[in-house]
Amino acid sequence: MTLVNRLGGVICRLKSLILGTAGTVFLASCGRNAPQDTFQPKGPNAQKIDTLQKPVFAVAGIIGVIVAVAVVYSMVKFRDRGQPIPKQSHGNPALEITLTIIPALILAVVGVFTFRTVFDLNKTSDTQMIINVTGQQWWWEYDYPANNEYGITQPIITSGQLVIPVGTKVMLRETSRDVIHSYWIPALNGKRDAVPGRITTNRIEADEPGIYAGQCTEFCGLSHANMRMEAVALSKEDFAKWVANQLKPYAAPAESTLAKEGETVFLNQCTRCHQVNGLTRADGTPVIAAPDENVWSGAAPNLSHLMSRNTFAGAMFNLVTPECRTDVWKSESVTFGAKYLAGVDEPCLNQTDLRGWLRNAPAMKPMYANPALLAATGGKYRGMPNLGLSESDIEKLVAYLLTLK
Amino acid sequence: MFTPGSKYLIAITGLSAVSFALYMLLVHPSALGAVALIGLVAATSLITGVALFTRDGHTPDGQTSAATVDTPTPSMWPLVGAAGFALLLVGTITTPIVFIFGIVAIFAALVEWTVQAWSEGASGDNAYNASIRQRILNPIEYPILAAVGIAVIIFSFSRVMLATNKDAGAIIFIVVAAVVSVVGMLISLRPSLKKGIIGTIAVVAAVGLVGAGIASMGVGMREDLVVAAEEDHYAHQECGEEKSEHFDKGVSETISATSGVDATIELIDGKLTAQVQGIEGLQDSITVRRSNPSNIIFRNKDAGEFRLKANLGKKQIADGVMEEVVTCTQLISEGAEQWLTLTINKPSVSGEPYTLSIPGLKGQSIVVVVP
Incomplete structure (x- = not known):
């Protein structure tokens, strides 16, 4: 039995499986709930990529089909059936030159449009806003340098969700504090590596208010798959409100409340790594967190205005319940800003995940946080350790965190 | 039966x-103590085992000790191996x-002893066995010994040069180079010179150099x-504003x-x-990441040398004692540029802001903001 016959037999036996798999893959491409779909651009930069990739994909697909059909035809038509070997001919200059020129022309045409798109995407001269994006295992930090045009009178620092105004050319200045990461919001632009010691730039712009999901696309360690991000686009008016909220001074919880007790727990347990701007000790001295002494990357998320975000733990978990999140995600452009800016209140708080995180963070997100295995990092954590908090402390902390709006 | 020597060794091992x-179990163990004692146990166990195996060299009349059968040629390599094991520990x-x-x-x-043992079993002719050992090992031994010799010469000579003052060092260098050249030339002019004399000169020179190095x-x-x-x-x-004798050397x-x-x-x-990528115009503050x-x-585009x-604020170096944290470029001339890398671990949320300034130039500074 020839190889082709044996292969045919195998294909016949597995045809149900093959057809089923192919059908599943095909139907998966029709999925509508695909927030990281590269074929659904929501901004001019992603649109440029889409405009380029669709015709290139079509041309490549047609050529691929032609080649595949030719190969299969040759395999079947000229398969070994015991016939004598056909006449062998070598050299056909006209055919060979034609088969060289055609692909070269196709590549040249594709190359021209590709280069033009690459240069367009790299244009930075008309940037309207700068945001510094810093990656570390396994979350993204965003800091907004002072920019009077947008009312940013003092730098703003946040994490998990990147908030931008719509219709604004935003330049992300990316780098990393530990290993190479890669920043990618498919709906807004292509991916760009964040490399330690280097600044790479990436321009994004959103057409409409909304939330656009992304994912680290450079393998960066244990929780690479859980290093997510979301870009939140707000109308310019709503963005101004967001900025104003971020610049609001710290409001200490009222005395004799559970939240006030939570502030004490936070001071004792969390400020070794997490900064809350404006938080002071009992003697009035400002609290300066020291993540550089405790965390390998030297940074931990700044939790000022935590409840103005919808995610935590590197955007792996929602800070709001699924119902509240759906309410924000699915809202119309007109109402989206108001719903997002409402932040997180107690009824909407995802208590399950937040309490689970406070109870034992490494159990919820894989991290190198075992104190016995930190020799390589000089005893510093990569990720949040299990703090061994009591249920009472967790209760107080949740009450306190709810005040960080 | 155990010989008296074996009994002593068994006791020491125990x-x-x-x-x-x-x-x-009873003492708070340290790595040094543990390694020393486990090394002692291993060494005494080995010696005791050998003593028992060879019956301490004592054989009754008419019998032959296992150790006396096919006795290998005495060799220094086991000693070297033992010393190596001690160094390893x-x-x-x-x-x-x-x-x-x-x-x-x-x-x-391992290499030397293995090849030596193998070559000794090659034939009954000791001279032939020695020659095949040399054919295998000399191409390895000579380059290694040469490299070690050169390293010893360089190390010894460098110690001498580091110990003497600069002027004397230059003279020593010239004299030694001249002596080596002259001796080399004389030897080349007298090819009939006895090997013993050349060897003696080399040994004296080597001993002298190593001695001087020590x-x-x-x-x-x-x-x-x-x-x-x-x-x-x-x-x-x-x-500071002034030129530093050492730090500003080789700018x-x-x-x-x-x-x-x-x-x-x-x-x-x-x-x-200040100019920041992506921000139009000149700035009076910059934002850097924590x-x-x-x-x-x-870039110094002014006449004169500036740094x-x-x-970067202050840090506590002792109880109640604060020290300013600063870093700077070297003093560079007009038209020159230099790189300064800042790593700031604390945010500038309170107290005195971080700044960039020019020593000796009043009223000019760039605020460094760390969110």
Whole structure:
């Protein structure tokens, strides 16, 4: 039995499986709930990529089909059936030159449009806003340098969700504090590596208010798959409100409340790594967190205005319940800003995940946080350790965190 | 039956093992003590085993000890191997270089002893056996010995040069080079010179050089080098207005880097300005990330030599004692540029802000904001 016959037999036996798999893959491409779909651009930069990739994909697909059909035809038509070997001919200059020129022309045409798109995407001269994006295992930090045009009178620092105004050319200045990461919001632009010691730039712009999901696309360690991000686009008016909220001074919880007790727990347990701007000790001295002494990357998320975000733990978990999140995600452009800016209140708080995180963070997100295995990092954590908090402390902390709006 | 010697050795081995067990169980063990005692147990066990196997060299009349059968030729390599093993153990708890020497000694002993043992069984002719050993090992031994010899010469000579003052060092260098050249020339002119004489000259020179090197190590480095090392002249930044004798030596005034710049700071006509990528116009503040190296280019476009100094707050060095944290570029001339990398671990949320300034230039500074 020839190889082709044996292969045919195998294909016949597995045809149900093959057809089923192919059908599943095909139907998966029709999925509508695909927030990281590269074929659904929501901004001019992603649109440029889409405009380029669709015709290139079509041309490549047609050529691929032609080649595949030719190969299969040759395999079947000229398969070994015991016939004598056909006449062998070598050299056909006209055919060979034609088969060289055609692909070269196709590549040249594709190359021209590709280069033009690459240069367009790299244009930075008309940037309207700068945001510094810093990656570390396994979350993204965003800091907004002072920019009077947008009312940013003092730098703003946040994490998990990147908030931008719509219709604004935003330049992300990316780098990393530990290993190479890669920043990618498919709906807004292509991916760009964040490399330690280097600044790479990436321009994004959103057409409409909304939330656009992304994912680290450079393998960066244990929780690479859980290093997510979301870009939140707000109308310019709503963005101004967001900025104003971020610049609001710290409001200490009222005395004799559970939240006030939570502030004490936070001071004792969390400020070794997490900064809350404006938080002071009992003697009035400002609290300066020291993540550089405790965390390998030297940074931990700044939790000022935590409840103005919808995610935590590197955007792996929602800070709001699924119902509240759906309410924000699915809202119309007109109402989206108001719903997002409402932040997180107690009824909407995802208590399950937040309490689970406070109870034992490494159990919820894989991290190198075992104190016995930190020799390589000089005893510093990569990720949040299990703090061994009591249920009472967790209760107080949740009450306190709810005040960080 | 056990011989008296074997009994003593068994007792020593037992005592060593008991000592090790007591040390590990009752005393707070240290790596040094544990390695020393386990080494003692291993050594006495080995010697005891050999003594028992050979019956301490005592054989009854009419019998033959196993150890007397096919006795190998005496060799120094087991000794080298044992020394290597000792170095290996010591190296595990002291410094890596001792450990590496131990590995090298064990490896050399294994190769040499294996080839020697193999060659001795090649034939009944000792001369032939020796020749095949040389054919195999000499191509390895000679280059290694040459390399070791050169390393010893360089190390010894460098000790001498570091111990003597600069002027004397130059004279010594010239004289030694001249003597080597003259002796080499004389030997080449007299090819009939006896090998013994040449060997004697080489041995005397080598012994003299190594001896001088050892003596120089005993004396130590000359004073100016000791002072420079103690005061950390070449790494210690002196960020004042005046030119530093050491820190400003060998100034680098060009930058080859083209990316990864957070800000460019320029001094033009007595005015300090900042340019940040992506922000139009000149700035009077820059934002850098916390706990992340941020690269800044300083360009001096003013007449005269200036340096850029980063004032990074204060740190506590003792109870109630604060010290200013600063870093700076070297003093660079007009038209020159230099790179300054800042890593700031604390946010500038309160107290005095971080700034960039020019020593000697009043009223000009760039605020460094760390969110």
